[in-house]
Amino acid sequence: MYKHDGHDLFVIDGHMHFWDANPENWKNKYGESWIRCFYAYHSSLSPADAVWPFEKFCRYGEEALVDDLFRNGYIDMAILNSTYLYEFYKNGFNSHAQNNVVKSKYPDRLLLCGSFDPREEAAGIDAFRRMVAEYPVTGLKLYTAEWRNGSRGWRLNDPWAYKYLTLAQELGIKNVHVHKGPTVYPLSADAFDVHDVDYAATDFPDLNFIVEHVGLPRLDDFCWIAAQESNVYAGLSVAMAFVHLRPRYFGEIMANLLFWLGPDKLCFGSDYAIWSPKWLIEKFMAFELPEDLKQEYHVDLTLENKRKILGENTARLYGIDIAAQTAKLSQDGIGLGR
Amino acid sequence: MPENVPCDFPAGYDGAAILDRLEQVLDPELDEPILDLGFVRSLRLRSGHANVALRLPTSWCAVNFAYMMADDVRRALLNVAGIRQVTVRLGDHCAAAEIEAAVNEARPFAEAFPGEGAGTLEALRLTFQRKGFLGRQERLLRELRDAGCSPEIICALRLGEVSVCDDKIMIRQVQSGTAQTLQRYLERRAELALDCSPAAALIVDLEGKMLSADQLLAHYEAVRTVRVAMEANGSFCRALLSLHRLDAHRGERDVQT
Numbered sequence: 405m406y407k408h409d410g411h412d413l414f415v416i417d418g419h420m421h422f423w424d425a426n427p428e429n430w431k432n433k434y435g436e437s438w439i440r441c442f443y444a445y446h447s448s449l450s451p452a453d454a455v456w457p458f459e460k461f462c463r464y465g466e467e468a469l470v471d472d473l474f475r476n477g478y479i480d481m482a483i484l485n486s487t488y489l490y491e492f493y494k495n496g497f498n499s500h501a502q503n504n505v506v507k508s509k510y511p512d513r514l515l516l517c518g519s520f521d522p523r524e525e526a527a528g529i530d531a532f533r534r535m536v537a538e539y540p541v542t543g544l545k546l547y548t549a550e551w552r553n554g555s556r557g558w559r560l561n562d563p564w565a566y567k568y569l570t571l572a573q574e575l576g577i578k579n580v581h582v583h584k585g586p587t588v589y590p591l592s593a594d595a596f597d598v599h600d601v602d603y604a605a606t607d608f609p610d611l612n613f614i615v616e617h618v619g620l621p622r623l624d625d626f627c628w629i630a631a632q633e634s635n636v637y638a639g640l641s642v643a644m645a646f647v648h649l650r651p652r653y654f655g656e657i658m659a660n661l662l663f664w665l666g667p668d669k670l671c672f673g674s675d676y677a678i679w680s681p682k683w684l685i686e687k688f689m690a691f692e693l694p695e696d697l698k699q700e701y702h703v704d705l706t707l708e709n710k711r712k713i714l715g716e717n718t719a720r721l722y723g724i725d726i727a728a729q730t731a732k733l734s735q736d737g738i739g740l741g742r
Numbered sequence: 743m744p745e746n747v748p749c750d751f752p753a754g755y756d757g758a759a760i761l762d763r764l765e766q767v768l769d770p771e772l773d774e775p776i777l778d779l780g781f782v783r784s785l786r787l788r789s790g791h792a793n794v795a796l797r798l799p800t801s802w803c804a805v806n807f808a809y810m811m812a813d814d815v816r817r818a819l820l821n822v823a824g825i826r827q828v829t830v831r832l833g834d835h836c837a838a839a840e841i842e843a844a845v846n847e848a849r850p851f852a853e854a855f856p857g858e859g860a861g862t863l864e865a866l867r868l869t870f871q872r873k874g875f876l877g878r879q880e881r882l883l884r885e886l887r888d889a890g891c892s893p894e895i896i897c898a899l900r901l902g903e904v905s906v907c908d909d910k911i912m913i914r915q916v917q918s919g920t921a922q923t924l925q926r927y928l929e930r931r932a933e934l935a936l937d938c939s940p941a942a943a944l945i946v947d948l949e950g951k952m953l954s955a956d957q958l959l960a961h962y963e964a965v966r967t968v969r970v971a972m973e974a975n976g977s978f979c980r981a982l983l984s985l986h987r988l989d990a991h992r993g994e995r996d997v998q999t
Contacts, residue, residue, distance in 0.1 A: 437836070441802055448981040586978055621771075621974035624873075624967045650977050656970045664967070700966075 406478040414715040414726045417482035419641040419673030423498040425462040434492040449645040474738045477681035483515045491551045517545040522564035536575045543579040561603035585617025598625045605633040617642040627664040641673030647687045662703035670713045750786040763818040772976045773874035790826040792819045799982040801836045812845040877969040878927040885919030893955040902940025
């Protein structure tokens with residue numbers, strides 16, 4: 405909960421990780437390159453006093469996560485990504501099974517995303533059904549750039565992707581987070597192209613597609629699609645980080661998103677542990693859209709819009725009643741300790 | 743900036759021609775000169791052989807773009823009188839050896855990197871040249887608007903009516919923006935083979951069609967988003983490049999190695 409001038413803002417972190425990138429888990433050179441790439445984004449865009457040692461960044465563990473999000477980072481609820489990367493990490497980077505270890509300890513605070521890989525075709529269908537049956541999966545995180553057996557990626561409108569999306573819908577899943585963001589070595593930039601979202605969003609009107617990292621640096625392509633498709637949302641992680649180092653540019657991104665999508669389709673995410681919610685939220689709340697941008701775009705980042713972005717929009721997507729959830733969370737181990 | 747690039751030229755050699763050529767080499771995705779971005783680490787000339795060391799922001803910068811920049815440097819310097827050979831180095835880039843071997847032997851990307859988006863390099867370049875055209879046009883439109891030009895005036899202007907005086911754009915004897923903004927726009931317009939004759943409209947879309955005053959606002963709203971999107975990678979690159987500087991300052995090994 406973020407308190408601002410006597411107002412309470414319920415905060416949902418729509419995009420965060422509980423990863424294991426310990427050297428013992430690196431399968432090959434790519435396991436190391438991957439986490440070093442994340443670390444470069446972390447150390448170049450974070451405020452100096454929020455930069456961690458590399459060793460902690462590889463494996464920060466459950467206590468740090470609970471402190472950084474719920475105790476010190478204003479987060480009420482958070483959505484755990486599942487990113488497997490079995491070609492780079494022996495036990496995976498953060499599989500749904502790993503994520504569920506922490507989810508099961510804080511069931512009311514964490515939401516769990518599962519995933520599928522359409523390249524498994526028919527062979528993966530049973531495992532997908534089992535994952536949804538055995539784990540409290542309420543959303544999906546799809547990673548179209550993941551390597552698999554020589555393939556450098558897939559697209560949301562591949563025939564097998566459509567079969568999995570159909571099945572996910574039958575199993576009651578509503579929200580699909582899709583990673584479309586900056587290049588992460590060693591993944592191919594082409595695999596983060598955003599145009600496949602357009603097809604899937606049109607063909608699955610009852611699913612919500614949250615495009616994580618707003619397609620950066622393909623913000624323009626993302627905006628055209630999101631402006632046309634009522635079920636496409638902006639996941640703000642990565643874009644949020646500019647609020648510190650390049651606030652003017654952050655303002656330009658926000659002005660464009662408010663202009664094309666409006667305030668009801670923008671969802672906060674920290675991308676923790678790449679960046680920590682405490683400074684992101686403090687700087688975001690202190691940020692005001694520069695006057696010339698307000699006039700140029702005819703939009704504003706008002707307190708009401710910030711409230712929507714930080715929590716209300718994601719709560720709506722996941723059917724969370726904020727008042728009831730606030731009451732519930734005040735009674736758990738973390739809420740009582742406040 | 744060029745003055746920050748350590749240059750080692752033979753005694754009495756005027757390096758201005760080299761730096762002028764290098765100034766023309768752009769990061770194709772960012773549409774900014776690699777010299778301004780700080781991607782050129784050092785430059786050395788001996789007996790007609792130029793050695794250029796580049797320093798990309800990260801070791802994982804996309805291989806296709808890294809190849810393009812290295813190859814553009816080689817081609818640019820081969821156009822300088824007296825330079826017969828060019829060797830480009832990429833430092834700690836993850837594919838430095840392969841890219842350097844291909845570029846310095848003038849082998850095409852598709853041959854050097856089969857399977858890495860082979861054959862699409864020119865299509866990729868064209869995609870970003872088109873985005874760059876819109877980004878440059880957005881800056882021009884903004885300056886014209888800020889100078890008080892109405893949509894009707896802007897859409898009616900022909901290239902022949904626009905001139906440059908010192909560092910200003912002149913329209914009907916009125917200063918209307920900076921000459922550099924206009925020149926960058928016209929350069930890219932020519933590269934895309936769009937009509938640049940005096941009778942052609944100043945503002946055209948990617949197909950070369952002129953716009954009506956009614957269409958201009960929607961067009962402007964779109965190109966301004968293209969410009970902001972193009973600046974995203976520039977922001978990442980500058981932030982990531984600052985890590986190198988920080989490390990050089992500390993005298994430590996590079997973070998990415």
